[in-house]
Amino acid sequence: MSHPAGHNPSHDWQHGGFTRRQALQAGAVGILGLGMNHLLGLREANAEAQPLGKAxxxxxxxLSGGLSQHDSFDMKPNAPENVRGEFKPIATKTPGLQICEHLPLLAQRSEMWALCRSVTHGSNEHSAGHHMMLTGHSYLPTGFDPNSPKRTDRASIAAIAGYATRGQQKNNLPSAVVLPERLVHNSGRVIPGQHAGEMGPKHDPWIIEAAPFHNMSYGAFPEYSFDHQIRGKADDRVFQAPQLSLPQGLGMQSVRGRLELLSSLKRQRRDLAQHAQVENFDRLRQGAVSLLTDSSVHEALDVTHADAKDLERYGRNSFGWSLLMARKLVSAGVKLVQVNLGNDETWDTHGNAFPHLKDKLFPPTDQAVSALLDDLQSTGELDETMIVMAGEFGRTPKITLLEKSYKLPGRDHWGALQSVLFAGGGVRGGNVIGKSDALGAYPTERPVTPENFAATIYHALGIPATAAWYDVEDRPHHIYHGEPIAELF
Structure with missing residues (x-):
């Protein structure tokens, strides 16, 4: 395959010993690694590589919907009443750093995490904001449709990271996973920015559908589910991760029911052995297929039956189960796991904001994120596992009441400012980057764009600044479109 004019292969994938051709081979891996005959060679070429980042x-x-910075990590207690809100700040373990009183567990662990209080972009619209923050691009592509994802959309951060780290993960696992659901609007339309976009469908991140869609219920079901407008539709969802299945064409069916798990595994092991004999799978393909019966993978997915102590620490709800699953998947070898804490617009607190944040959203988030931090620290994995928590935007400084829809006030969309939490992977805990004005409306120091945000993730994962992905016509596309947030590290 020829190189584009002016393209120097030696500039690509300098980190990790990847040549451009090896990178393309790595990018050809499917969900289970089937069809990649040179994986061991890539691993051997990569064996002595030194990563750029620690993660x-x-x-x-x-946090789909947009977390209010005023009511969480950038409180303004001296602002007017219609800006500062109902919550009070509390001290954290870090001198001089305060956060919301309803995040007490995170406050006690501030030495583990850092804040960026100056993330900013130019859209107050959900779909555009999702696309910007999920892809790391401040500008929307030509033909962007807020009502439907398109293949002309930018590739998601998960897709890019998955592409750039393929061949590095353990056990032929997918390199990028999204859980526990796709983000779908209550009308049924899928939110843009979640798939590989212009990279093509073969690079889409693997989605674990564990949380059934419900168009009028939000949050950490079953114990913390709620409806923004209290429309009275019962939430009877069950959190249940699907079992792994083979790609189409090998005669297998996807199995979703938990009760079918054991018999299906036995059946698939038997059938796979027959396929391996008949079709003469090579050693690498047999290794990839064996993923279906890897007990660590099935344990990671079946989190509702996890150890009782883990469930108590993380919480017996969709937020706790999702972060426990993410923790187990990265331990098993997945490079990037995107966890959607709540379905689309769960954090969209236009109204009834303060009771919903206090009683429904903050308790399971505070518990599950704190448990994740403790868990990783206790095993020594926090230093090599970065955690990032962000939404598509923040909320307006001024509190408003939309009387036709809500009984109590809230805040509207605000792309100009949000606070983002970072932890692990070499991040300096107790650190605050950026500053907002007195009303929490705009950055006054160190504005950080979606491009900087994405670059920070890529840098932490050791993806070199020269890295590119190649389209079907062998044209290179830069992965980095901004500088990482250097002050984090």
């Missing part, structure tokens, strides 16, 4: 894996916690 071997990353958990990207996404």
């Amino acid at each position: 071997k894996s990353l958990i990207f916690i996404f």
Whole structure:
């Protein structure tokens, strides 16, 4: 395959010993690694590589709907009443750093995490904001449709990170996973920015559908589910991760029911052995297929039956189960796991904001994120596992009441400012980057764009600044479009 004019292969993938051709081979791996005959060769070529960042894996916690910076990590207690809100700040373990009183567990662990209080972009619209923060691009692509994802959309951070780290993960696992659901609007339309976009469908991150769609219920079901407008539709969802299945064409069916798990595994092991004999799978393909019966993978997915102590620490709800699953997946070898804490617009607190944040959203988030930090620290994995928590935007400084829809006030969309939490992977805990004005409306120091945000993730995972992905016509596309947030490290 020829190189584009002016393209120097030696500039690509300098980190990790990847040549451009090896990178393309790595990018050809499917969900289970089938069809990649040179994986061991790539691993051997990579064996002595030194990463740019410290993180071997990353958990990207996404708060769809937009967390209010004023009511969480950038409180303004001296602002007017219609700006500061109902919550009071409390001290953290870090001198001089205060956060919301309803995040007490995170406050006690501030030495583990850092804040960026100056993330900013130019859109107040959900779909555009999702696309910007999930892809790391401040500008929307030509033909962007807020009502439907398109293949002309930018590739998601998860897809890019998955592409760039393929061949580095253990046990032929997918390199990028999104859980516990796709983000779908209550009308049924899928939110843009979640797939590989212009990279093509073969690079889409693997999605674990564990949380059934419900168009009028939000949050950490079953114990913390709620409806923004209290429309009275019962939430009877069950959190249940699907079992792994083979790609189409090998005669297998996807199995979703938990009760079918054991018999299906036995059946698939038997059938796979027959396929391996008949079709003469080579050694690497047999290794990839064996993923279906890897007990660590099935344990990671079946979190509702995890150890009782783990469930108590993380919480017996969709937030706790999701972060426990993410923790187990990165431990098993997945490079990037995006965790959607709540379905689309769960954090969209236009109204009833303060009771919903206090009683429904903050308790399971505070518990599950704190448990994740403790868990990783106790095993020594926090230093090599970065955690990032962000939404598509923040909320307006001024509190408003939309009387036709809500009984109590809230805040509207605000792309100009949000606070983002970073932890692990070499991040200096107790650190605050950036500053907002007195009303929490705009950055006054160190504005950080979605491009900087994405670059920070790529840098932490050891993806070199010269890295590119190649389209079907062998044209290179830069992965980095901004500088990482250097002050974090």
